[in-house]
Amino acid sequence: MLHKPNSHLLRRGRYSEPGRAYLVTAVVYQRRPVFADLYLGxxxxxxxxxxxxxxxxxxxAWVIMPDHLHWLFELRDATLPEVMKRVKSCSTLAINRARRTHGAFWQYGYHDRAVRADEDLIKAARYIIANPLRAGLVEHVGDYSLWDAAWL
Incomplete structure (x- = not known):
């Protein structure tokens, strides 16, 4: 059984609102830097x-860091838990198949934050995309392969 410290706190107050923008972070189990492999990313x-x-x-907008994902999206025809369950489970299957491994790939749960209507989505996207710069992985955003944004 996987140890899930404080995972119950991640669900407290979670609400899915269609049309609302959410910033979600999901972390690889044991923070393994598997996405340093571009193919797995x-x-x-x-x-x-x-x-x-x-x-x-x-x-x-999204950026895939070596050991985690930041994703900004507007919720449409699903709940937040449905989206994350689907993405995490389908990616786990594909990545485990490619690595010829099995078992846990993502840490249990995820962090989410609803983006308020008065917040600037473009600023949030730029913050996400700048993660590889702040982490010292590249000197220019364009040098990092695992990101995209609707506006940039």
Missing amino acids: RLLVAELKRAHDLGLVNSL
């Missing part, structure tokens, strides 16, 4: 794109 990208193409979300 692209498998996660495919799942983000699938959620967008199915109309579950309107994906606004």
Whole structure:
């Protein structure tokens, strides 16, 4: 059984509102830097794109860091837990298959924050996209492969 300290706190006050923008962070189990492998990162990208193409979300911006994901999206035809369960489970299957492994891939739960209507979504997207710069992974955003934003 996986140890889930304080995971119950991640769900407290969670509410899914269609049309609302959410900033979500999901972390790889034991913070393993598996997305340093571009191919594995692209498998996660495919799942983000699938959620967008199915109309579950309107994906606004994302960055896949070596050991976690930041994703800004507008909720459409699903609840927040449904979207995250789908993306995390489908990406786990694809990534475990590619690595010829099995078992937990993501840490239990995820962090989410509803973006208020008066907040600037473009500022939030820029903050997300700048993560590789702040982490010292690259000197220019364009040098990092695992990100996208609707406006940039």
